[in-house]
Amino acid sequence: MNDFIGGDYDVIVVGAGHAGCEAALAPARLGFKTAIFTLNLDNIANMPCNPNIGGTAKGQLVREVDALGGQMGISADANFIQSKILNKAKGPAVYSLRAQIDRRAYSAYMKYVLEQQENLDLKQAEVTDILCEDGKIKGIRVHTGTVYSCKTLILTTGTYLKGCIIIGSSRISSGPDGLLPANKLSDSLENFGIELMRFKTGTPARINRRSIDFSKLIEQPGDDEIVPFSFMTGELKKDQVSCYMSHTTAETHRIIHENLHRAPLYSGDIKGVGPRYCPSIEDKIVRFADKESHQVFVEPMGIGTMEMYLLGVSTSMPEDVQMKIMQSLPGLENVSVMRPAYAIEYDCINSTQLRLSLEIKSIEGLFFAGQINGSSGYEEAAAQGLMAGINATMKLQNREPLILDRSQAYIGVLIDDLVTKGTNEPYRMMTSRAEYRLYLRQDNADLR
Structure with a gap:
């Protein structure tokens, strides 16, 4: 045939x-x-x-x-x-x-x-x-x-x-x-x-904007003057949305340390080599043990969605541990998770x-x-x-x-x-x- x-x-x-x-x-x-x-x-x-x-x-x-x-x-x-x-x-x-x-x-x-x-x-x-x-x-x-x-x-x-x-x-x-x-x-x-x-x-979890207490976060607005990427784009004027900043706490670090045995990264379940310059939150806590806190940026996924992205909290921990980690972050005590964080091998x-x-x-x-x-x-x-x-x-x-x-x-x-x-x-x-x-x-x- x-x-x-x-x-x-x-x-x-x-x-x-x-x-x-x-x-x-x-x-x-x-x-x-x-x-x-x-x-x-x-x-x-x-x-x-x-x-x-x-x-x-x-x-x-x-x-x-x-x-x-x-x-x-x-x-x-x-x-x-x-x-x-x-x-x-x-x-x-x-x-x-x-x-x-x-x-x-x-x-x-x-x-x-x-x-x-x-x-x-x-x-x-x-x-x-x-x-x-x-x-x-x-x-x-x-x-x-x-x-x-x-x-x-x-x-x-x-x-x-x-x-x-x-x-x-x-x-x-x-x-x-x-x-x-x-x-x-x-x-x-x-x-x-x-x-x-x-x-x-x-990649980190995606969370619902409605569950965030923004009064505990630091607002990160865009620049007043918008510079385009393309040399062919003319002057840009647009209403911009803000990103926000939180941080890990001593409680965050305690939760991670107590659950490292459940982390695929340390249990041997992950065989693939990960990115050195974009480490998971559990990797950060272990590698930079002298740091009392790490920044976490809360960023919108778009205009027509309530999904927010947690930059700095990439993890492959079990879901129950993920939830405890996020609830330990200022402003996210009542967080509603829409998509869990995960690691991907390829x-x-x-x-x-x-x-x-x-x-x-x-x-x-x-x-x-x-x-x-x-x-x-x-x-x-x-x-x-x-x-x-x-x-x-x-x-x-x-x-x-x-x-x-x-x-x-x-x-x-x-x-x-x-x-x-x-x-x-x-x-x-x-x-x-x-x-x-x-x-x-x-x-x-x-x-x-």
Whole structure:
């Protein structure tokens, strides 16, 4: 029986997160026939963790993505609910724009951008196999058995590959936010000799705004002057929402210490390597035992929802312990939890198998971008997705790939670190990683 051929494309992108969106838009805008596949079209450009874009070093990445023709900055400007410049007390080299984003509005906006883009088809399906012939990519197979052929393939699978959500002793095969995982594609990659690793990340609980006593929190308003991410965005005027700050207490620390034996992170239930620069609350309490308190930021998830995000309280503790931890925070004594915090383990590749173009060395025409490369963060993903999309088109034209030097861009530092050094933990972009950070300012990305 012959395979049903669902379509023939120049570029296929697997995954429609922040990397996938940029990876698909770049070739489509350059005139190449492109398709993007996702497990759920209603979760395009989803923000399963903090609903914000930018921040230290990350704001620079977004500006660079924008200067190269990417979409993230434009979409952020259209859907932010609070805007701030961080590090104002320091020099302009480390000024970093950060925006709180309406999560659902951003996702819907990005979906519409993809839908109306010429040369781009959107497909809802689980990709189960990559198809190669004589060391070259030939296409993909989806869960229904349908085959799609392509000249280049970009994998931007995020945290979905054999995703496993962990809450206390509970382990559930799942992608982020309780979405379906992609359980078969990892095996296909391993069959072609691609080395996989197992990483872990986590996210805090989401709570109901009505259950918060704001009189005990410190208000954190946005800046009066709104600075856009995109160089193409004009003057912005918008009523902004506030974030709020609480803190851990001695009672918080006592609860965590008394329940460390129930923490999957310390009981050995979590095998994946977690992010050093975004530790769970239990990890913070253990690693920074001299600290009497840690900041907790209470941030809105959007305009049309009562959900609030607890930045700084990421955990995989059992639900009863999570509840005690949150009730020990000033202002959250009567908290109503809408979604519990969780850790998620997932497969990613050893990024030293890649070229600086983000094409894997062993299979011609196969590119990788985003968290599958061992990075973390929406902005890092978008930057890699854009570069993979550009270089896939360069490949199609038999042109040299676009490779940014460490002295030219934070994107250059990000990709160079991943490809030449590799990473044994989720990689986060920081200004300290860039030797030329005094020149790589967010305000000169377009000039660079």
